[in-house]
Amino acid sequence: MSVSIPIGPQHPALKEPTHLMVTLDGERVVDIDMRLGYNHRGIEKGAESRNYIQNIYLTERICGICNVAHTSTFCQGVEELLGLEVPKRGLFIRTLLCELNRIHSHLLWLGVAGHEVGFDTLFMYSWRDREIVMDLIELISGNRVNIGINAIGGVRRDISDDMRPQILQGIGQLEDRSQYYLEVASTEVTFVRRTQGVGKLPKEKAIELCAVGPYARASGVEYDLRKDDPFAAYPYLDFKVITSDRCDVLGTAIVRVLEIMESCKMCRQIIEGLPPGEIKVKAPRKVPPGEVVSKTEAPRGELIHYIRSNGSDRPERLKVRTPTLADIPSVLYSLRGGYIADIPIVFAAIDPCMACMDRVLLLDIDNRKTESMMTWEELREYGMRWYANRKG
Amino acid sequence: MFKNLTGWSRVKSPWICHLNTGGCNGCDIEVLAALMPRFDIERFGILLKATPRHADVLVCTGAITRQMKDRAVRIYEQMPEPKFVIAVGSCACSGGVFWGCYNVLGGIDKAIPVNVYIPGCPPRPDAIIHGVIKLLGALDPRYTELLEELKRKGEIHVSGK
Amino acid sequence: MSAESDIQDKLKEVFGEKISELKTIRERRVFVRIPLPLVKEVISYLKQNLGMTHITTITAIDVGEEIEVLYHFLCRGVALSLRTSVPKANPVIDTITPIIPGAILYEREIQDLLGLKVKGHPDPRRLVLPEGWPEGVYPLRKEYKVKVEES
Numbered sequence: 001m002s003v004s005i006p007i008g009p010q011h012p013a014l015k016e017p018t019h020l021m022v023t024l025d026g027e028r029v030v031d032i033d034m035r036l037g038y039n040h041r042g043i044e045k046g047a048e049s050r051n052y053i054q055n056i057y058l059t060e061r062i063c064g065i066c067n068v069a070h071t072s073t074f075c076q077g078v079e080e081l082l083g084l085e086v087p088k089r090g091l092f093i094r095t096l097l098c099e100l101n102r103i104h105s106h107l108l109w110l111g112v113a114g115h116e117v118g119f120d121t122l123f124m125y126s127w128r129d130r131e132i133v134m135d136l137i138e139l140i141s142g143n144r145v146n147i148g149i150n151a152i153g154g155v156r157r158d159i160s161d162d163m164r165p166q167i168l169q170g171i172g173q174l175e176d177r178s179q180y181y182l183e184v185a186s187t188e189v190t191f192v193r194r195t196q197g198v199g200k201l202p203k204e205k206a207i208e209l210c211a212v213g214p215y216a217r218a219s220g221v222e223y224d225l226r227k228d229d230p231f232a233a234y235p236y237l238d239f240k241v242i243t244s245d246r247c248d249v250l251g252t253a254i255v256r257v258l259e260i261m262e263s264c265k266m267c268r269q270i271i272e273g274l275p276p277g278e279i280k281v282k283a284p285r286k287v288p289p290g291e292v293v294s295k296t297e298a299p300r301g302e303l304i305h306y307i308r309s310n311g312s313d314r315p316e317r318l319k320v321r322t323p324t325l326a327d328i329p330s331v332l333y334s335l336r337g338g339y340i341a342d343i344p345i346v347f348a349a350i351d352p353c354m355a356c357m358d359r360v361l362l363l364d365i366d367n368r369k370t371e372s373m374m375t376w377e378e379l380r381e382y383g384m385r386w387y388a389n390r391k392g
Numbered sequence: 393m394f395k396n397l398t399g400w401s402r403v404k405s406p407w408i409c410h411l412n413t414g415g416c417n418g419c420d421i422e423v424l425a426a427l428m429p430r431f432d433i434e435r436f437g438i439l440l441k442a443t444p445r446h447a448d449v450l451v452c453t454g455a456i457t458r459q460m461k462d463r464a465v466r467i468y469e470q471m472p473e474p475k476f477v478i479a480v481g482s483c484a485c486s487g488g489v490f491w492g493c494y495n496v497l498g499g500i501d502k503a504i505p506v507n508v509y510i511p512g513c514p515p516r517p518d519a520i521i522h523g524v525i526k527l528l529g530a531l532d533p534r535y536t537e538l539l540e541e542l543k544r545k546g547e548i549h550v551s552g553k
Numbered sequence: 554m555s556a557e558s559d560i561q562d563k564l565k566e567v568f569g570e571k572i573s574e575l576k577t578i579r580e581r582r583v584f585v586r587i588p589l590p591l592v593k594e595v596i597s598y599l600k601q602n603l604g605m606t607h608i609t610t611i612t613a614i615d616v617g618e619e620i621e622v623l624y625h626f627l628c629r630g631v632a633l634s635l636r637t638s639v640p641k642a643n644p645v646i647d648t649i650t651p652i653i654p655g656a657i658l659y660e661r662e663i664q665d666l667l668g669l670k671v672k673g674h675p676d677p678r679r680l681v682l683p684e685g686w687p688e689g690v691y692p693l694r695k696e697y698k699v700k701v702e703e704s
Binding site for chain 3: 036040211223229308326329
């Protein structure tokens with residue numbers, strides 16, 4: 001007998017508060033459907049009536065968590081349309097902030113993943129350690145979130161010599177802490193039990209459904225734009241692309257922690273090898289007609305901004321596809337056939353832009369007859385109780 | 393730390409409920425950072441609850457999108473009296489950078505009445521704590537004392553008044 | 554031989570005069586225009602012969618009388634953008650999900666925001682616009698003007 005349970009709205013991703021409709025057979029998910037759009041704001045249309053400089057601020061706020069990735073992708077695209085060459089120092093600083101953004105995003109994810117499986121200690125620790133990164137970001141850019149570091153032609157703020165020791169010290173602390181998180185992710189029973197073998201996504205399916213980012217890399221898909229389509233200062237840096245053959249949620253955790261370590265290495269290389277010179281070149285306000293496909297590796301994966309210009313100071317068209325949208329078909333695939341108790345953590349594995357933290361969830365009763373409704377919090381607690389009862 | 397620590401536990405702990413009506417999540421992560429060990433708003437007895445039915449204060453982030461408007465109203469209606477709403481961030485105050493986008497109606501006050509506006513993009517956790525405690529000071533003067541103490545100790549940095 | 558020139562050469566060899574505006578604007582960026590009826594054939598060819606499986610997104614642009622559709626693929630490490638056009642008066646395209654299942658949400662998005670009709674799509678529901686959004690109103694078309702409501 002199948003039962004349909006609506007869940008949500010809550011908020012993952014870029015398109016935030018979502019609504020899941022789950023069809024169950026006993027404890028197993030037979031089918032799952034997702035409704036997006038609660039967070040649809042109309043940014044692409046809004047971009048057409050703002051000039052390129054205003055659009056830096058608009059695109060930055062597509063997602064507050066990956067804000068640096070969005071402005072980097074946008075500015076890089078406009079720079080290509082203008083034929084500008086950003087000075088090397090500017091590229092290095094832009095890359096440094098991209099990597100710091102990645103570290104903060106992955107630590108944020110780690111905390112949220114811990115929360116989803118009832119491991120709140122991990123949540124507290126990782127968010128406390130995340131403050132190290134927030135302080136570094138604030139030191140360099142003046143703000144913690146939505147930092148406005150990128151400009152068309154380079155970056156707006158420079159790194160002074162007296163910032164360097166503080167940055168290196170912060171990176172050192174993060175490297176130590178990530179060792180700890182690696183142990184937790186691979187050995188801590190509370191965490192491993194809820195993530196091992198859960199949310200399986202085989203490699204062929206990840207490729208077929210065009211998954212991206214750490215989520216795809218945890219299924220063995222070796223696709224990381226920093227290596228495959230290098231941008232900013234990545235051609236000058238030495239780093240590894242992290243993949244895992246686990247194809248489950250635990251794989252995504254391990255990939256993200258190892259990526260934090262690689263990012264720390266990259267930040268160190270950037271600070272130690274920061275070239276002298278200008279940080280920005282002057283950019284004209286009007287952009288000659290053209291089109292550009294600008295891609296970067298945001299913390300969640302492949303991010304694309306397609307920009308078409310028409311000779312004025314406003315874009316003709318801006319198209320943005322964020323990485324979470326690319327992962328949704330894959331996560332829905334991996335939820336089918338799993339247990340309802342696993343829904344929160346499997347969903348969190350794609351690192352939807354804001355995970356299940358604030359959940360005020362109100363459900364519309366569907367016109368169809370439904371047996372019950374659940375909020376995300378209730379679902380999470382259900383999952384924790386279910387696993388507790390399964391012990392032994 | 394606070395002389396009347398035992399006194400605090402007798403004051404009803406305000407429970408807050410967080411709702412994102414269509415924002416970029418920048419404010420959400422700063423609201424959460426306010427709860428985390430570094431800023432730790434929980435030591436004042438302010439707890440985050442997932443359901444509006446037990447909440448005293450609704451903390452709203454994000455501009456209000458068309459799709460979220462009815463839901464925001466419904467959540468507000470579920471809260472018991474007395475209830476208060478705090479709009480966190482420029483988008484919740486007025487629509488912020490998204491004002492004029494076709495699916496954004498404006499700030500939270502297009503849907504529900506707002507008691508406190510905390511501007512910023514996003515406001516720092518210090519500013520959020522300041523706003524929350526200022527609101528609570530309207531309910532209980534001890535919170536106003538708490539706010540002065542935090543400012544004196546440099547735990548919250550507030551420029552101007 | 555670079556991936557870009559390999560892709561260009563193979564496309565010219567197989568499709569010859571039928572494709573146009575084939576250009577490599579910089580490394581890892583190739584654009585080509587394909588007539589609407591050939592879209593599925595070209596994508597199948599690229600999948601079969603060049604191992605192309607990953608679609609990044611689908612962009613649709615209102616260019617006046619027509620809607621231009623760009624399929625952004627990843628092919629041998631190159632960002633390959635396939636361009637085609639449909640008349641705005643009859644904006645019908647075929648789904649490519651049987652060949653590239655990962656395109657499923659991107660096709661729904663262009664239906665929603667620009668009013669393209671994707672024939673054969675397995676799940677043609679709205680993707681991002683709210684319930685109650687009027688039928689036939691496509692916000693990303695040029696004629697849609699945002700009305701700012703003054704309070």
